[in-house]
Amino acid sequence: MRKLAVITSGTKGIGRATVERFLKEGFDIVTCARSAEDLLKLKEELTSDAEGEVFTRPTDMSKKAEVLAFADYVKSIGRPVDMLLNNTGIFFPGSIHEEEDGNLEKMIETNLYSAYHLTRALVGGMKERKQGHIFTTGSIAGFTAYPNGGSYAISKFALLGFTKCLREEMKEHGVRVTSILPGATYTASWEGVELPESRFMKAEDIADAIFACHALSRQTVVEEIVLRPQLGDI
DSSP states (O other): OOEEEEEESOSSHHHHHHHHHHHHTTEEEEEEESOHHHHHHHHHHHHSSSSSOEEEEEOOTTSHHHHHHHHHHHHHTOSOOOEEEEOOOOOOOOOTTTSOTTHHHHHIIIIIIHHHHHHHHHHHHHHHHTOOEEEEEOOGGGTSOOTTOHHHHHHHHHHHHHHHHHHHHHGGGTOEEEEEEEOOBOSGGGTTOSSOGGGSBOHHHHHHHHHHHHHSOTTOOOOEEEEOOTTOOO
């Protein structure tokens, strides 16, 4: 039986690239996004001429009830989860003292709470089997303060703290935990920026790094991996 990877927000950017990489490597995929149309398009494009199955469910990961409903959908498939990538995130630029009211709540709910609730809902099966791998898509903004980072940086600092704590808790249960901390990656978040695409990292490179971490033996865990464009941060 093919292994099962759960990847949130899998229709674009790093999520889409990771879905494609793990599908290519023999995994079946469960993914979600807010747009049912985007999910249908993803499934049609990836399963038309490839082995493997892509399970999808429209989900707003900023809402706890929908996160838990997605977790129930994953469980209903009736197969163990080998890999979970908490990849959902949004970004609104702005300084803490001037940003729009509500930015912090929106980004904490999406960037942190989505990972917290989904992990809690799915980690039990991994603990029982004493195997599995949980990733979070963090950011260099999660450990480096910079102007105009505002609530985005706050949410990513919190996500890194969550991942570090989870790593310590899962040691005795045989579950690996890895924080992916990329710099500027060419995704929809950077649309409209007047910089050449070559100045950014490729989403496929992040997906390759995630798979490389997962492919190591169960005796070894990459706790954190920092990736930056060759010319440095933007």
